[in-house]
Amino acid sequence: MTVRSYFLPRSLPEALSLLDAHSPELLVMAGGTVAMPLINDGISLPDAVMGLRLAGLDTLERDVDTLRIGATATLTQLLNQDAVPMLREAARNTAGWSIRNMGTVGGNLFTPPPGGDVAVALLALDATVTLASTRGERVLPMVDFQTGFMTNALAPDELLVEIAVPIRSEPTAYLKFGRKHANTPAVVTVAVRLEWAGERVAVARIALGAVGPHPIRARLAEESLIGTGLGAGAIAAAAAAAVQECEPFTDGIATEWYRRKMVGLFVGRALEQLAAGAAGEGR
Numbered sequence: 001m002t003v004r005s006y007f008l009p010r011s012l013p014e015a016l017s018l019l020d021a022h023s024p025e026l027l028v029m030a031g032g033t034v035a036m037p038l039i040n041d042g043i044s045l046p047d048a049v050m051g052l053r054l055a056g057l058d059t060l061e062r063d064v065d066t067l068r069i070g071a072t073a074t075l076t077q078l079l080n081q082d083a084v085p086m087l088r089e090a091a092r093n094t095a096g097w098s099i100r101n102m103g104t105v106g107g108n109l110f111t112p113p114p115g116g117d118v119a120v121a122l123l124a125l126d127a128t129v130t131l132a133s134t135r136g137e138r139v140l141p142m143v144d145f146q147t148g149f150m151t152n153a154l155a156p157d158e159l160l161v162e163i164a165v166p167i168r169s170e171p172t173a174y175l176k177f178g179r180k181h182a183n184t185p186a187v188v189t190v191a192v193r194l195e196w197a198g199e200r201v202a203v204a205r206i207a208l209g210a211v212g213p214h215p216i217r218a219r220l221a222e223e224s225l226i227g228t229g230l231g232a233g234a235i236a237a238a239a240a241a242a243v244q245e246c247e248p249f250t251d252g253i254a255t256e257w258y259r260r261k262m263v264g265l266f267v268g269r270a271l272e273q274l275a276a277g278a279a280g281e282g283r
Helices: 012-022 035-040 075-079 085-092 097-102 117-124 219-225 232-245 256-280
Strands: 005-007 026-029 048-051 060-062 066-070 128-133 136-141 146-148 159-166 172-178 186-197 200-209
Touching: 012 026, 012 048, 012 128, 012 159, 026 035, 075 085, 075 097, 085 117, 085 172, 085 186, 117 172, 117 186, 117 200, 172 256, 186 256, 200 219, 200 232, 200 256, 219 232, 232 256
Parallel strands: 005 048, 026 048
Antiparallel strands: 060 066, 066 159, 128 136, 128 159, 172 186, 186 200
């Protein structure tokens, strides 16, 4: 253990002041489910650490059309909300109960693939993130936050403080495929949200996890669905497009080839699930 200084701020202004004074050397963590194993194994050797558990960022608030999630709200807290069903399903599919009790929603955005299951859902839901520093706040779409493998749009003196998720009524689909039924890293994660105009798809969001440097949008697949009635041909075309635009990798869980094949299969299954629901509603 190399940590010489540990800070535990009791408010956001105190946390931002400490970050301003000690960045970029200061390691920031909340639940520690990602950072602590790296420290314990000697992979990460920070001199100073700041914990956010007492900084007041663990709230979960619902207004008329938005669920506002504090960055240090736990995954277990997501399980206990009903405003956004996809987030509840994503949390249920993330690790085991002990990790969900400690792991935070904000921290999930920093988890490298094949983790980050909640981040995949947030991407499909058009979530936004609020970043704060002593200079003020700025809001970014989730799609612009993650910029590469283990890189993001945070400035050295900024903290992720809140995630805002629009509350909508349309059905969504969330599927995670791993080697086991539970508590398993993903081979692929698929989150899909569709908006309808009559009997046609008006807006499509397809997010993929564990098949790129971070959760990614399958934009060509989304575009292929616009104006369709979500028939078998449209589903097959979207699944094929997702296969072409994903960026899978090989690791100890799955090969690049296998991940790519599973993208097509599970995008198709998610869309078939939504098509069956639409048919039941008479679309």
